[in-house]
Amino acid sequence: MKLIASLLILAFFATVPLWLQDQYYLHTLVVTGIFMLAAMSLNLLLGFTGQLSLGHVAFFGIGAYVSALTSLGFSVTIFGMPIVHEPWPPFVGLIFGALAAGLCGYLIGKLAFRVRGAYFVIVTISFAEVVRLVSLNWVELTNGPLALPGIPPMTLGFEWSGYLTLWGKAQNYYFVLAVIVLTYVLIRRLVYSPYGRAMIALRENETLAVSVGISVTKYLVLAAVFSGALAGLAGGLYAHYIQIIDPMIFMFLNTVTMVIMVITGGKGTLAGPVVGGLIFGIAPVVLRSYVGPEVQWILYGVLMILIVFVLPEGIVPAIERWFNRGGASRSPTGRGASSGGSSGDGSALALSGSGKGNS
Amino acid sequence: MDTSVATSASKPILSVDHVAVQFGGLVAISDMCFDVHEGELVSLIGPNGAGKTTAFNVITGFQRPTRGTVTFRGTSLEGLKPHEVTGLGLVRTFQRTSLFEKISVFDNVLIGLHRRTSPSLFGTLLGLPRERRAEEALREEAWETLRLVGIEHQANEAGGSLPYGDQRLLGVALALAANPSALLLDEPVSGMNASETSRFIELLMRLRKMGKTILLVEHDMPMVMKISDRIVVLNYGRIIANGTPTEIQNNPEVIAAYLGGGVKNA
Numbered sequence: 001m002k003l004i005a006s007l008l009i010l011a012f013f014a015t016v017p018l019w020l021q022d023q024y025y026l027h028t029l030v031v032t033g034i035f036m037l038a039a040m041s042l043n044l045l046l047g048f049t050g051q052l053s054l055g056h057v058a059f060f061g062i063g064a065y066v067s068a069l070t071s072l073g074f075s076v077t078i079f080g081m082p083i084v085h086e087p088w089p090p091f092v093g094l095i096f097g098a099l100a101a102g103l104c105g106y107l108i109g110k111l112a113f114r115v116r117g118a119y120f121v122i123v124t125i126s127f128a129e130v131v132r133l134v135s136l137n138w139v140e141l142t143n144g145p146l147a148l149p150g151i152p153p154m155t156l157g158f159e160w161s162g163y164l165t166l167w168g169k170a171q172n173y174y175f176v177l178a179v180i181v182l183t184y185v186l187i188r189r190l191v192y193s194p195y196g197r198a199m200i201a202l203r204e205n206e207t208l209a210v211s212v213g214i215s216v217t218k219y220l221v222l223a224a225v226f227s228g229a230l231a232g233l234a235g236g237l238y239a240h241y242i243q244i245i246d247p248m249i250f251m252f253l254n255t256v257t258m259v260i261m262v263i264t265g266g267k268g269t270l271a272g273p274v275v276g277g278l279i280f281g282i283a284p285v286v287l288r289s290y291v292g293p294e295v296q297w298i299l300y301g302v303l304m305i306l307i308v309f310v311l312p313e314g315i316v317p318a319i320e321r322w323f324n325r326g327g328a329s330r331s332p333t334g335r336g337a338s339s340g341g342s343s344g345d346g347s348a349l350a351l352s353g354s355g356k357g358n359s
Numbered sequence: 360m361d362t363s364v365a366t367s368a369s370k371p372i373l374s375v376d377h378v379a380v381q382f383g384g385l386v387a388i389s390d391m392c393f394d395v396h397e398g399e400l401v402s403l404i405g406p407n408g409a410g411k412t413t414a415f416n417v418i419t420g421f422q423r424p425t426r427g428t429v430t431f432r433g434t435s436l437e438g439l440k441p442h443e444v445t446g447l448g449l450v451r452t453f454q455r456t457s458l459f460e461k462i463s464v465f466d467n468v469l470i471g472l473h474r475r476t477s478p479s480l481f482g483t484l485l486g487l488p489r490e491r492r493a494e495e496a497l498r499e500e501a502w503e504t505l506r507l508v509g510i511e512h513q514a515n516e517a518g519g520s521l522p523y524g525d526q527r528l529l530g531v532a533l534a535l536a537a538n539p540s541a542l543l544l545d546e547p548v549s550g551m552n553a554s555e556t557s558r559f560i561e562l563l564m565r566l567r568k569m570g571k572t573i574l575l576v577e578h579d580m581p582m583v584m585k586i587s588d589r590i591v592v593l594n595y596g597r598i599i600a601n602g603t604p605t606e607i608q609n610n611p612e613v614i615a616a617y618l619g620g621g622v623k624n625a
Contacts, residue, residue, distance in 0.1 A: 193478060207456070
């Protein structure tokens with residue numbers, strides 16, 4: 001049932017470029033999808049391990065810069081040693097970007113998870129600020145505030161199959177959609193595995209989790225690596241789609257956008273960041289014709305406060321509860337946040353319900 | 360009580376050797392030595408503040424001893440983190456929070472089973488059949504553990520919504536899921552009513568039949584006297600008696616320090 005619903009939603013989103021002729025709207029959806037991906041990565045940390053990363057944009061930006069530089073090529077001098085890099089295909093850049101961001105996730109995780117809670121928040125904020133300053137001041141590599149222009153669009157394929165360069169909006173739309181579906185499936189598998197259960201256990205009660213043999217650092221670092229790599233992947237997609245990036249990418253506002261998407265959608269649920277991402281990705285377009293951008297930000301703030309007050313757990317858990325009330329007895333694990341569906345078959349799909357459709 | 364279990368076992372599974380714990384100037388445990396043998400049920404008793412919970416924390420790695428060592432199955436626990444101690448098969452429950460309240464009973468036990476699987480990360484992400492089969496087996500084990508403690512009919516309810524007695528049972532199920540060879544229970548029946556307590560004692564008896572070694576901290580004297588093979592009495596951070604329930608009941612120092620005359624009515 002839920003699977004069918006998911007497939008229908010996915011099918012709907014697959015048809016969007018066929019009837020949506022307005023290129024601006026399509027562009028909005030692509031960018032929405034990219035930020036949705038970033039929100040999904042943040043949700044892995046914030047939702048499933050309970051650690052708030054307020055510097056998440058750092059991973060996003062690192063992914064974007066690494067991917068861009070890998071495919072643009074660069075030449076820098078470090079300690080008198082010239083390093084020249086010839087341009088590589090954008091797809092390789094995308095992977096490198098994700099790997100680099102994942103590595104940063106590892107380092108931040110190793111460093112920051114000795115102290116959790118507020119300290120982790122501070123470490124991640126500082127990390128984002130450091131990365132922003134580097135991107136601003138290492139002009140030789142990043143072009144500083146002059147931005148990094150002319151990033152090649154994403155190219156797919158191999159020598160034997162021929163190449164497909166994603167110039168158009170519709171092509172990029174489908175690529176982002178595919179990446180989101182793939183990511184969704186991977187996160188879902190992770191969450192429903194012993195790995196995900198360990199993360200949820202640490203979020204719910206760390207002392208007790210440790211007493212049943214769960215290693216704190218191992219699973220928190222694992223979540224940070226995954227989360228960082230996925231954010232980096234989103235950043236890479238962004239760089240090759242927009243084709244120009246500058247240090248403004250590290251704006252704190254971008255992190256806040258991701259956090260808002262996760263919290264309103266429902267942190268700790270698979271579909272939460274998807275729903276939240278759609279709402280806050282599309283809202284600017286809807287509001288644009290009525291109010292200026294500054295007023296928009298105020299409205300988002302109000303909207304978020306309203307949602308947090310009315311539906312403290314977010315939209316998706318509220319919808320789930322509403323559905324389950326109808327379905328009475330076969331409600332599985334109450335909260336979407338809990339690990340793998342309890343009994344038998346149907347429940348495992350419970351969380352994927354409102355999900356798979358994206359961007 | 361049959362005490363032959365205690366004496367016949369060749370060497371101790373758990374030995375606490377000259378352990379001392381100080382918090383600044385406060386001496387929580389001054390010098391503690393005792394052994395627990397394979398298959399034994401040992402109770403650690405003493406007045407409030409005698410150092411029982413501290414002893415538990417030291418044994419399970421949540422608290423570093425100031426002096427002394429704890430050895431479990433021949434391995435020194437010195438410097439091990441709590442999850443590594445659990446990895447050796449020494450698992451504890453807590454006085455208060457022994458379950459994940461917002462998570463379903465079944466998923467609680469699945470989390471408890473953590474130590475039983477080591478799926479490969481890539482296999483998990485790729486959804487390989489091997490990992491799926493492992494997950495199926497894990498679920499089956501979770502059901503078995505639930506049936507063992509007798510709360511299987513509540514599998515789908517949130518842990519925190521269970522009646523108090525069942526919450527404590529779930530706490531034990533969580534610990535049991537880690538397949539411990541020794542189980543440390545911190546005041547498992549405190550706050551339980553009579554019927555819940557008797558149900559809990561039945562569970563302990565079943566666990567003993569399965570050959571689990573149990574170390575118990577408890578205030579419920581009738582229960583302790585009834586089920587223990589051996590009792591270790593702590594007072595002011597020091598062991599004042601160590602023996603069978605009968606010996607403890609007749610030990611003048613224990614009576615003076617703690618039990619008073621009440622035990623005769625038990």
